[in-house]
């Protein structure tokens with residue numbers, strides 16, 4: 502994937518848009534600490550109280566009033582962290598909005614009515630409390646891809662059931678869609694290659710570059726792709742935002758975008774010499790034939806249903 506395609510928040514929230522699910526270390530550590538405070542170590546509140554009493558006795562009045570942290574220590578004693586965790590206060594990095602849900606899980610555990618693993622329940626509720634970063638992230642990306650703000654709001658990304666519907670399309674397919682949203686096609690422009698290619702289909706647009714923002718509007722690209730995918734008439738003349746599945750997408754739109762992703766990369770990476778020869782000779786007949794051949798192959802694999 503080209504550098505800077507995704508940021509940390511979107512990487513650890515790929516599952517919210519149907520991508521791979523990655524364990525976030527900061528949340529995992531928070532869940533471990535909560536589990537230790539509630540289940541593994543006993544009487545952390547007593548230990549914390551004892552330390553606070555000793556602090557009042559041994560530290561200067563001013564220092565004891567501010568903290569139980571001995572002078573020179575980088576952080577509070579472990580039992581103080583555990584005591585806070587047992588009351589639902591999460592370590593730095595885990596999301597503070599999850600505290601109420603964390604307290605519910607702890608109460609369920611203490612009432613002995615929990616059937617699943619305490620730590621996995623805690624991880625789930627803290628993860629669920631993390632705001633979905635995708636609408637904001639994609640608003641920014643669409644400025645690059647479309648040259649303007651999205652014409653249709655991206656509310657559907659946070660709809661209930663959106664992620665599970667996406668997962669039904671398969672993680673590998675959704676990762677291709679997500680890479681398209683993130684402007685992460687391996688174009689010579691995006692990879693800052695020494696040799697920056699023009700449109701590899703040789704369209705007549707003056708200054709057409711080998712970049713995704715061009716391919717979303719390239720008439721040759723979409724004429725060939727729509728023909729190979731047998732796109733319904735209603736899906737031929739649609740906006741770039743629709744083509745990239747960010748304007749009330751239909752199942753067919755996702756399949757066509759996956760096909761576009763695969764065909765572009767098969768052509769640019771698998772037939773690079775032929776592409777460069779075509780650009781040099783300004784003769785793209787062979788490239789167009791290859792594009793159609795590849796499109797028909799991938800369409801037969803991925804455009805399984807044309808539910809529109």
Ligand SMILES: [Zn+2]
Pocket residue numbers: 700701702703704705706709715716719720721722
């Ligand atoms: Zn073009």
